[in-house]
Amino acid sequence: MDPYSLSAADWLLAAPLLWLAAAALLVLVLDSVRPTPRLEAGVALGGMLGAALSMTPLLGREETAGFLVAGGGSMLRATPALAALAIFCVGAAAFAGFTALRGLCRHEGGRHGTAFWALVLLCPMGMILTLWADHMAALFLGIEILSLPLYVLAALRRADAGSVEAGIKYFLLGAFASGFLAFGMALVYAGTGDLGSGAVATAAESGGIGLVGAGLMLIALLFKVAAAPFHLWVADVYQGSPTPVTALMAAGTKAAAIAALMRWGPGPEMVPASGWALLGSLTLLVGNFSALNQGNLKRMLALSGVAHVGILFYAFAARAAGAEAEAWSTVTYYLVAYGLAALAAFGALELAERRSGGTSDEELLRGLARRQPLVGGVLCVALLSLAGVPFTAGFLAKYFVFVEMVRAGLTVWALIGVLLTLVSFAYYLRALVTLFMLEPAREKPTAVLQDALAAAALLVPTALSIVFGLWPEPLHAL
C-alpha cells in the first residue's frame, strides 16, 4: 500500500473522525484566541453535524472496510447498523453538550469553553472507533480516546466533591480494566498471531493461551458495558458525574461497548447461548435488585442500565444460537431505544436538578411533574420507555429481544428474563410515584435557570422514543 494514498472506503470511514478532530482543534484554537461560547458551540455542532452526515452513505452500503492491513483484515469495518450506532453516538454527544452547557457555566464560573467542547467532540470519535474497530490497535485506541475525555468530563465539576470522586473512581477502575484488555489482547495475539477481530472468536482453537486471552478481553469489555459483577462503578460514576455527561456515558459508551463486545467477544464455542443467558440473567438480577431501593434517581437509572445490559445479553445468547443478522438488528434497535430513553431521562434530570439543588434524590424530586411539567412529561416517557411500555421504543426493543430468544429455542430463559424484568417495573413505577403522585417537596429558594436550549434538546430523544416505538422499521431493518 502506498503510504500517501487512501482509498475511497478509507476516506469514507475516516471522514467522521476528521470532522470531529478538526472541530475539536478549531474550538481549541478559537478559544485560545478569545472565548466566544456561541461560535464555539456552533463549530462543535457543525463538526458533529458534518460527522453525522458524512456517515450517512455508510447506511446504504452492505459493509465498508477501510485501512486494510497487508496480512489480511482491516483497521475499521462498518456495517449499516454500526454506522447508525455511530450517528447515534454523535447525536448523544451533541445532546450532552447542549444540555450541559448552562449548568456547567454556572458551576464552573463560566469556564467551560476550551476543554468542554473539545472533550465532547473527542468522545464520539472514540465511540466511532470502538464501534468500527476491526483491529486490536484501533479497538484499544478507540476505547482510550473514548475513556480519557470521559474521565475528565466526569470530574468536570471540580467544586463538587462527588464529581471529582466519580472521575477518580472511573479512572482507576477503567485503567485497571485497560490493563486486562491489553494483557488479554497480547495473549490472544500470542496464541493466534493475529490482531484482527476474527482472532478472538477463534482464539480457543489455538489452545489455552488464546482462551485465557479471550477471557481477559471479555472481562475488560464486560467492565466497559457494566455487566455484573463488573458493574459496581456504574452507580457511583453516573451519580457523581455532571448529569449530561452521565447521559453520554449511558447512551454512547454503552452502545459502543456493547457493539465492541459483539465483535470482540468470544465465539459460541467458548461462550454458548446458555452462558450468555446465564450471564444476562445474573446481570439482570443484580442490576434490578440493586436499583430497587435506590433513593437517588440517577443511581437508579444507572443500575437499571445494568439490567438493560442483562437483557442485551439475551440477544447475545440468541446470536450464539445462530441468529447473527437478527441479533445485530435487535441489538442496534435496543441500544438506540435504551440510549434515547437514557438521554431523555438524564437530560430531564439535569433540568430537575437545577431546581432541586443539584441532586436527584427522590426527596427533592417529589411532585416534580407539577412544578416542571415538561421535565415531568419527558421523564414519564423516558421511564416508560426504559420499562418497556408499548408505544415507546423500549417496548419493541424488549419485544425483539424476546422474539430472538424464543426463536433460538431459549424459551425458558425468556420466561426467566421477563420475570426478572418485572422487578424493573417496580422501581420505574416508584419513580413515577415520586414524580407524579406525591405532594411536592418544599421548594428550595433556588434561582431557576432558564434554559430553552436544553429544553428543546430534551424533546428530541423523547419524540424519537415515541416515533421509533410507533415506527421501528427504519431502525430495525438496518
Added chain:
Amino acid sequence: MEAPWLWLITLLPFLGAAVNGLLHARVLLARAAGVADDPAGERLVAWIGTLAVAVPFALSVLAFVRLQGMEPDARLLTASLGDWIHSGTLRVGWALAIDPLNSVLLLVVTGVGALIHVYSAGYMHGDPGYRRYFAYLNLFVGMMLMLVASDSLLGLFLGWEGVGLCSYLLIGFWYADGEKSDAARKAFLVNRIGDFGFLIGGFLLFWGDAGTLQLDGLNAAASAGTIDPGTLRLAALFLFLGCCGKSAQIPLYVWLPDAMAGPTPVSALIHAATMVTAGIYLVARLGVLFAVSGILPVIAIVGALTALFAATIGLAQRDIKKVLAYSTVSQLGYMFLGLGVGAYSAAVFHLVTHAFFKALLFLGAGSVIHAMHHRQDMLEMGGLRSRIPTTYRTMLVGALALAGVPLLSGFFSKDEILFLAASGDTAPWLLYLMGLGGAALTAVYTGRLLALTFFGKPRFDEAEVHVHESPRSMTVPLQVLAVLSVAGGLLGIPFVMHPLATWLEPVVGEATAIARGAEHHGSHALEIALLIVGGAVGIGGLVFGLRRWQGDPAAEKARMDRLEGIWRPLANAWFVDQAYERVLLAPLRGLRALCAGFDVFVIDGAVNAAAGAGRAIGERVRKVQSGATSEYALWFGLGAALLLLIFWIGGTP
C-alpha cells in the same frame, strides 16, 4: 287459541306499580320541599292500585269464560311477544298460556288480590309509604300473574323470583325496624335456597334430555320417557326443593313465620293466599312429570309432616299472626299431602278454599290489630267480640272453615285430601293419621285463637286502647271473603258436585291417572266414614280449644307453667331457628372468617411477602455498593477469576 289480550292481565299490575311508584317519588320530592302530603292523593293511589288488579280480574273471568266455551281437551289460550332468551338449543319466549288450571289461579290471585287492595286502602291509611305500598303490591300481583300464566319454566321462574322480591320488599316494608328488614332478608335467602333447587332441577330436565323448558313440553317428555328416569327423579327432587322454599315446607318453612313482620294485608295476600301456593301450582302444573318421576311419596310425607309439625307450633303461639302463619304452613302441608297422593285437583281445591278463608282470617286479624292499635299478643286481647262485631263474625266464619267444621269450604277440601290419602298407595293410614292429627290440632288452635281474642274479659287497659271497628273499606272485603269461605265448598262436595275437579280434569287427569292408577281405590263407605270422623274432629277440637282457653289468664299462665316441658318447645317452634343457627349459619360464618383470614394472611400475605423479599434482596445487593473503589476492584478480580476458571473448565478440550 291466540289471545294477545292476555298480556293485559299481567301487564296492567306492572303499569299500576309504575304509576304508583312515580306518585311516590312525587310525594317524596314534595316532602323534601317541605310540602305536607295531600290526603286526597291516597284515594287516587288506592283506586289505581285496585283497578290495576280488578281489571285483570275481569279479564281473568273473561279468559275463564272463553275457556269454558271451548272443547274440554282444547282449552288453551296463548299469547306470545317473541323471544326472551335464545341461545343455542335453548329458546324461551315471552309467552303466556292459560288452561283450566291456571285460569283458576288467575281468578284467585286477581280476585283475592283485588279484595286485599280494597282492604289495604283502609288499613294503610295515613302511612307515609302509602304509595310505595301500593306500588309493591301491584308489582307483586304482576309477578304472581307472570308466575301463574307463563308457559315455560323460565318464565315461571321469573315470576317465582319476582314474587320473592316483592315479598322481600313488603316484609321489610317498615324498613326502619331492623328486625323487619332481617325478616325480609331471611325470607329472600331461604327462598333463594329453594331457587337453587329450582335451577338445578331445570338444568337436569333440559339436559337430561327433555331439551325444552316449556311446561307442556316437559310433561310430554316425561310421559314419553325421553328423560332418563334417574335424572328425572333427581330433577323432580330439586324442583321440589324449590317448592319447599316457596311454599314453606320442611325444611325451608322457617321464613314464613318471620314474614309476618310485613303489613297484615301482605300476609294475607302473599303469605297465605297466593305466593306460598306457587309450589303447589308448580307440582300440579308439572303433574305428569312429578307423577312419572316417582317422588310423589316424598312429597306426601313432607307435606304430612309439615302439616302436623306446624300445627303443633301453632298451638302455642301468642302472636295472633304467628298462629295464622303456622297454620298456613300446616295447610300448605295438606296441599302437598294431596299432591303427594296424586290428588291434584283436591290439592288445588284446598288451595282455593284456603286462599279464601286464610285471607279472611289474616284480614280479620289485621282488623283486630288495627282495632288494638297494633298489638298482636293474644294474651293482651280478649272480649273483643262485642266491640268489633263485624270482624268477629267474619273471622268466626273463617275459623270454622279452617277448623274443618262441616259444610264450610275447608271441611270439604281438607277431607277430600285426607280421604284420598287414606285411599292412596303410600302408607295410607300413616299419612291419614298424621293428617287427621294435624286437623285436630288445627281445630284446637283455631278455637284457642277465637277464645283468646274475642271471648273472655278484656286483658288490656281500655283507657289506653280505644277499640273501634274498622272502616268499611276493610270490612267489606271481610264480608265478601266470608261468603266465599262458606261457598267455596261448592267447588267440590262429595257425591254431589265436583265442578272444580271436572274443570281441571283435562289438565291433571293424566297425572292423576299415573299417580293413582286409573281406578279410585277408596270406597264410598270409607269416604263417608272419614267425612264423619273429620267433621267430628273439627268440631271437637274447636270446642275444646274454645273452652280450654276461655278462662282467666292467670289460671292459663299457671297451667302453662305446669306444662313447661311441652309448651316451651312449642312456643319456640321446636327451636328449629336456633338449630339452623348452630348447625348451618354458625359454621358458615366460621368458614367466612376462615376465608377472610386466609385471604389476608396467606394469599395476600404471600404477595406482600414476595414484595418484601424482593426489597430485602435489593437492600442486600445495594449494600455491595459500599462506595469503596477497592472493594469494587476486589469484586472485579473475583469476577475475573471466576469467569476465567469457568472459561478454562468449559473451554479446554
Added chain:
Amino acid sequence: MIPTSHALVLAALLFALGVIGFLRQRNVIMLLMCVELMLNSANLVFLAAARAHGKVDGVMMPLFLVVVAAAEAAVGLALVITLFRKRGSLDIEDFKGLRG
C-alpha cells in the same frame, strides 16, 4: 534462544503482581503505578509473541500501548492533583461519598 513460554510466564507473573498491587495498595498514585505494571506485562507478551511469530504486528502494539500509558498517566495525575486539592488525601478509602 529464549523460550517464548517462559517469557509469557514472566509476563503473567508481572501482570499478577500488578493485580495484587492494585488490590493491596490504597494510595491512588500507587494504584496508577500498578496499572503501569499490568500494561508492561502486555508489552512483554506482545514482543515475545512477535518474535515467536516473526510478525511486525506484535511490535506495533507496544508502541501504541506506551502512548496510551503516557496519556493515562497524564490524565490520571491531573485527576490526582484535582482530588488532592479538593479532598486533601489520596487514600482511596477516603472517597466513599458516593455509595449505596
Added chain:
Amino acid sequence: MTLALFYLFGAGVLAAAANVVFRRDAVHAAIWLVVCFFFLSGEYLLLGFPFLAAIQVLVYVGAIMVLILFVIMLLDLHGLQPLQGRARGAAGAGMAAVIFALAATAALAAPAVEQAQGGPVPLTALVDALFTDYLLPFELTSVVLLAAIIGALTLGRSPAAPSPVQERDLP
C-alpha cells in the same frame, strides 16, 4: 548466555515489581518501578527489540516516571502510605494467582507458540508498517495525546481564576 541473562533480568523485573507492590513509601515504590522498567527494557533487548527497549526507557522512565515522581513530590507524599488489610491482600493475591496459574499453564502447555519459528523483526519493517498498515492507529495516538493534554489542562487549571465567560454569552 542470553537465556541466563533472560532469567536474571526476569528475576530483577519480578523483584522490582514486588517492591512496587509491597512498598509503602511512594517514592521508594516509584524508584523500584524505574528499576523494573530498566530490567524490562533489558528483556526487550534480549528478545531482539532494541528499538522498543529504547522507547521503554525514553517514554516510561524519561517521561511517565518523571511525571509520577514530580507529582509525588508536588503533593509531598513522603512517608508510609496506607495498605489494605491482610485479608484483603490475601484475597487479591488469591485472585491474581488464579489468573496467573491459568495464563502460565496455558503458556507452558502451548506447543503452537513454542514451535512458531519467527525471529526478530527488522526495524525497517516496523517503520514501514507505521506509515502503511498502521497509519490510522499512528494518527490516532496523536488524538490520544491531544485528549490527555486537554484533560490535564482542564483539570489542572486553578478553579479560583476569574472566568472570561458569562452566562449571557451562552447560546
Added chain:
Amino acid sequence: MNAALLPLLVGLPFLGALLVLFAPLGDRSLRRLAMLFALATAVVGGFVFCCFEGNASGFQFGFAADWFTLPGGGTTRLALGVDGLSVLMVTLSALLVPIVLVTAPGHVHKRIREFLFWVLLMEAGMLGVFLALDLVLFYVFWELSLIPLYFLVGIWGGENRIYATIKFVLYTLVGSLVMLVGLIRVALAAGTTSIDELVVGNLPEPVQHFAFACFALGFLIKVPVVPFHTWLPDAHVQAPTGGSVILAGVMLKMGTYGLMRFGLQVLPAGAAAWGPWLAAIGVIGVIYGSLLAWAQRDIKKLVAYSSVAHLGFVVLGVFAFTEISLQGAVLQGVNHGISTGALFLLVGVLYDRMHTRRLTDFGGLARTFPAFAVLLIVSTLASIGLPGTNGFVGEFLILFGSFAERPWMTAIAAVGVVLGAVYMLGMCREVLFGRVTNPACEKLEPLKPREWAALLPLVALMLWIGLWPAPLLDRTRVVCAEMAARIEPWLDGEEQAALPREPR
C-alpha cells in the same frame, strides 16, 4: 367508510387525549372537550353495535396496514376488526367513559387536565384491546390501557393509593409479561401475528399447551381469579370512583375476552387440556369470592370481592365450552360491567357525601336518601341476578350451558347464587334499612343531575338486557357457536387423531 370506522373509534379518544393535554383551556372547557370526544366515541361505538351483522361469521369493519417486519419473521400489522366476541365490550367501553366523565366533577377536584388525558388514553387502549387483530398490536393496547389506570389510582386515589396502584400494576404485569413470551411462541410457531389467521389455524399441540399456560396466567390475573385476586380489592378501594367503574366495567373483561379470543379460538387444544382446571378455579372463585364479600365491612371492598365471584361465573362459562355458556360468559361480561359499574358509582355517591365507606357508618338511608335507595336496590338485584334484570340472563346462560358439560361444578357454582344474595342483601340491609344511627345520614344532599345522568342509563340497560337480551345474544350467537365447534374436536381423545394439522 367501513374500514375507517374502527380506526376512528380508537383514534377519537386518542386524539381527544392529546388535545386535552395541550389545549390552552380552563378546567370547565377541558371537561367539555373531553366529554365531546367521549361522546363522539360512544356514538361511533353505538354505530358499530347497530351496524354489526349478527349472522355473519368472522371479523367485520376490518382495517389493516403493515406495521413492521421482523427479520426472518412475519409481518406485524396494524389490524383492527370486530366480531361477536368483541362488539359488546367495544360498545360498553365506549358507553362507560362518558358516564365516568360525567360523574368526575364529583370526586376529581385536582389536576383535571391530567385526569381527562389519562381517561381518554385509557379508553383508546381499552378499545384497542378489543379491536386489535394482531398479536403485537393487542399486546401494545393491553399494556397501554394499564398505565393510565396506574396514574388514575395513584394520583386521584385514596390514602393508601400508592401501595394499591403499584400492587395492581406489578401484579398485572407478571401476567402480561409471561403472556408476552407465550405470544411470541405462538407468533413464531404460526409464522404470523394476525389474529384472524390464528383463530382458524391449528398450531402444534405442545406449542398450544405452553402458550395457553402463558396466556392464561396473564388473563387470569387480569380477570382476576382466586388466588390471583388480591390486587383487586386494594385497587378498587383506593381508586377514584371513575377508575373503579372502568376497572370493573372494562379492564377485568379484557381478561375474559382474552381467555376466549386466545384461549379458545387461537389455542383450542391448550384450552381443552387446561379447561377443567380453569373451570374449577372459576367455581372456587365464585364461592370464595362470595364468602369474602360477605366478610367485608368496607362497602367498596365488598363490591370488589363480588366482582371476583361474578367473574368466577364467567370463567366457568368460558371453560365449559358450550355455545350457551359461552354466550352467557360474553353477556355476563357486559352485565357485570353495567351492574358493578353502577354499584361503584353509587358507592361513590355515598363517599362524596359522607367520606366513609364503612358499612357500620350507614343505616336507614332508605328514608333519608330514597332515590339512592331505589338505585342501589335495582343494582343489587341486577347483581344477584334476579330474573328480569341483566344479571339473570347472563348468570343463567352460564349455569345452564355449563351444566351440560360440568354438572357438578355448576351445581357448586349455583350455590354462589344463594351466597350472592346473602352478601348483597346484607349490604342493603346495613346501608339502607334499620334506624339512622349516624347523624351524618340525616342530611344528605339529593342526587345531582349529573349523578342521575350517569346512573339512569345504566339502570335502563339493566332492565333492557334483562327483558330483551336478543339484540345482544343475536350478535354473539355465531361466534360462540363457532368457538364451541372449534374446541369440540379437542375435547374427545379419539377424534383428536383425525384432526387435520398443518405442518408448521
